[in-house]
Amino acid sequence: MTWLIPSAIAIAAGASLVAIALHFIARSRPVAEVFPTARFIPERAIHARTRSLALTDVALLLLRVLAVMLLGVAIATPLFPSGKRITRIVIADRSRAVGAVAATRDSVRAYLRDGDELIVFDSSAHSVGANSLDSLAVSMAPGSLSAAFSAAIRTAARIASRTDSIDIVVVSPFAEEELDDATG
Numbered sequence: 001m002t003w004l005i006p007s008a009i010a011i012a013a014g015a016s017l018v019a020i021a022l023h024f025i026a027r028s029r030p031v032a033e034v035f036p037t038a039r040f041i042p043e044r045a046i047h048a049r050t051r052s053l054a055l056t057d058v059a060l061l062l063l064r065v066l067a068v069m070l071l072g073v074a075i076a077t078p079l080f081p082s083g084k085r086i087t088r089i090v091i092a093d094r095s096r097a098v099g100a101v102a103a104t105r106d107s108v109r110a111y112l113r114d115g116d117e118l119i120v121f122d123s124s125a126h127s128v129g130a131n132s133l134d135s136l137a138v139s140m141a142p143g144s145l146s147a148a149f150s151a152a153i154r155t156a157a158r159i160a161s162r163t164d165s166i167d168i169v170v171v172s173p174f175a176e177e178e179l180d181d182a183t184g
Contacts, residue, residue, distance in 0.1 A: 001078050001079065001080055001081075002078075002079045003076045003077065003078055003079065004076065004077035004078075004079055005075060005076050005077060006076060007076075008072050008073075008075040008076035009072050009073065009076045011072060012068055012069050012071060012072020012073070012075075012076075013069070013072070015068045015072070016064075016065045016068045016069055019061075019064045019065055019068055020061065020065065023057070023060075023061045023064070085115070085163060085164060086163065086164060086165045086166070086167060087115060087116060087117065087159055087162075087163040087165075087166055087167070088111060088112070088113060088116040088117070088166075088167045088168075088169055089116070089117045089118075089119060089152050089155055089156060089166060089167070089168045089169070090108055090111050090112050090116060090117070090118050090119070090169045090171065091119045091120075091121060091125075091148045091149075091151075091152055091168065091169065091170045091171065091172070092104055092107075092108045092118065092119070092120045092121070092133075092136065092171045092172075093120075093121060093122075093143055093148075093170075093171060093172035093173065093178070094120050094121065094122050094136060094137065094138055094139055095121070095122040095123070095138070095139060095141055095142055095143030095144075095175075095178065096122075096138065096139065096140050096141065096142060096143070097142075097143050097172075097173050097175035097177065097178060098138050098172075098173060099173065101136060101137060101138045104136065104171055105133060105134070105136055107171045108133055108136075108171050109133065111169045111171070112130055112133070114130075116130070117155050117159065118130050118132075118133065119148060119151045119152055119155060120136060121143060121144065121145075121147055121148035121151065122139045122141040122142070122143055122144070123141040123142055123143070123144050123147065124141075124144070124147055125144070125147040125148045125150065125151035125152075126151065127151060127155055142177050142178070143172070143175060143177065143178035144178060144180065145170075145172070145174075145178045145179060145180075145183045146180055146182040146183045148170070148172075149183070152168050156168075
C-alpha cells in the first residue's frame with residue numbers, strides 16, 4: 001500500500017498534537033465552596049478562572065484525535081496495488097530532423113519493455129511491433145508531434161482495459177518544424 005499524499009498524515013499528526021495541547025490548557029470554572037464566613041461577603045458572581053492540567057474528558061480527547069487522524073488518512077488517499085501493470089507507450093521520431101537513427105534506436109531500447117507499445121512517426125504516425133525496431137530508418141518527411149500524440153491517445157484507449165497506468169515516452173530531437181498549432 002502506498003499513499004497519494006503522504007504528507008497529509010504528518011500534518012494530521014501535528015494537528016492532533018495541537019488538539020491534545022489545547023485540551024490540556026482548556027480553562028475550567030472553579031468549584032464553588034461555601035465558607036462559614038461567606039455570610040459577610042455580598043452576593044456576586046464569581047469571575048475567577050483557573051487552569052486545569054488534569055486529564056479530563058478522555059473520551060472527548062480521543063474522539064477529536066481520531067477525527068483529525070481519519071481526515072488526514074482520507075486526504076492522504078491510500079493506494080492499493082491492483083495487480084495490473086504500468087504500460088509504456090514509446091513514441092520514436094523517424095523524421096528528417098533525426099540526426100542519428102542509431103541513437104534513436106538505443107534510446108527506444110532503453111525505455112521499451114515487454115508488453116509496451118511502440119509508435120513511430122514522421123508526418124504520420126503508426127503503431128509497430130517492438131521487433132521492428134531494428135528496421136527503423138529515417139524518412140525524408142517532416143515530423144509531426146501532433147500526429148504522434150494522436151496515435152498515442154488512440155493506442156492508450158485501446159490498451160486501457162489491460163493496464164493500470166500509462167506512461168508516454170517521446171524520443172525525438174523536438175525540431176521546431178515538428179510543432180504545429182495542435183501540438184500544444
